[in-house]
Amino acid sequence: MKIRIPATSANLGPGFDSCGIALSQYLSIEVLENAAEWKIIHSLGSDIPSDATNLLIQTALKVAPDLSPKVLKMTSDIPLARGLGSSSSVIVGGIELANRLGNLNLSQKDKVQIATEMEGHPDNVAPAICGDFVVASYVDGEVHSVKHHFPMCDVIAFIPDMQLLTSESRSVLPTSIPYKEAVQASSIANVMIAAILNGNLPLAGRMMEKDRWHEAYRKNLVPHLEQIRLLSHEMGLYGAFLSGAGPTVLILSPEEKTDEMVRKLGKLSISATIHVLSIDQEGI
Numbered sequence: 326m327k328i329r330i331p332a333t334s335a336n337l338g339p340g341f342d343s344c345g346i347a348l349s350q351y352l353s354i355e356v357l358e359n360a361a362e363w364k365i366i367h368s369l370g371s372d373i374p375s376d377a378t379n380l381l382i383q384t385a386l387k388v389a390p391d392l393s394p395k396v397l398k399m400t401s402d403i404p405l406a407r408g409l410g411s412s413s414s415v416i417v418g419g420i421e422l423a424n425r426l427g428n429l430n431l432s433q434k435d436k437v438q439i440a441t442e443m444e445g446h447p448d449n450v451a452p453a454i455c456g457d458f459v460v461a462s463y464v465d466g467e468v469h470s471v472k473h474h475f476p477m478c479d480v481i482a483f484i485p486d487m488q489l490l491t492s493e494s495r496s497v498l499p500t501s502i503p504y505k506e507a508v509q510a511s512s513i514a515n516v517m518i519a520a521i522l523n524g525n526l527p528l529a530g531r532m533m534e535k536d537r538w539h540e541a542y543r544k545n546l547v548p549h550l551e552q553i554r555l556l557s558h559e560m561g562l563y564g565a566f567l568s569g570a571g572p573t574v575l576i577l578s579p580e581e582k583t584d585e586m587v588r589k590l591g592k593l594s595i596s597a598t599i600h601v602l603s604i605d606q607e608g609i
């Protein structure tokens with residue numbers, strides 16, 4: 326049995342803790358055989374446990390405590406702590422593992438609810454489960470989410486060679502913002518979503534760059550964002566924004582401009598990996 330979970334990018338600028346897209350990088354989990362104890366074969370680094378303390382197995386056992394141990398193989402091309410949903414992919418993988426091994430028949434809605442309760446916000450886990458573009462709210466303990474097709478474009482991921490933990494990137498956020506500012510921030514997010522639904526990427530991209538919820542507070546942690554955004558403007562691309570809690574920056578680009586943008590990004594004096602991704606439409 327094999328499970329494949331896409332990388333994700335949360336927020337899309339103003340859709341903080343609510344909007345996300347699924348991307349074409351994946352965590353893959355394969356069940357190899359029964360065993361006396363849980364074991365994960367992987368080459369993701371010595372920091373990642375290969376026994377039952379791994380988040381994948383911990384999650385699966387929370388959902389289905391009676392699962393019998395297996396040997397699993399785990400591979401991933403989602404970089405860790407870069408704002409591309411690596412930990413969410415493991416949580417979603419654990420839920421789906423429990424679902425399939427335990428024959429739980431969880432619906433997509435059930436999975437999104439369980440994963441959001443574990444993660445605390447739905448903007449990575451919901452697109453990882455459903456694929457494509459998902460808008461979700463998590464209020465009064467209940468998740469409501471809507472999946473919609475994201476307009477066709479290339480997604481350039483500029484992934485700096487540095488890790489940024491979500492906890493650190495959230496620690497710089499304010500505990501409250503003035504009412505007027507919240508109304509503006511919400512209107513920007515609303516227009517962004519409506520523009521995506523209309524297939525209007527130029528307008529959606531402009532709104533993505535006007536976020537008022539989080540990017541300004543995080544700018545010292547991600548000094549490269551402004552530089553990349555200027556380059557994106559020079560090139561006439563749709564928009565550049567922090568992927569999740571960073572440090573990755575995503576740039577939405579019309580296909581014909583992507584190669585040149587990648588060349589220009591490669592000349593910046595910031596150590597980084599650049600990938601051209603597409604939207605994953607399926608999820609798990």
Ligand code: HSE
Binds near residue numbers: 446491494495539570
């Ligand atoms: N919405 C979250 C944040 C995504 O920006 O902190 C990262 O987990």
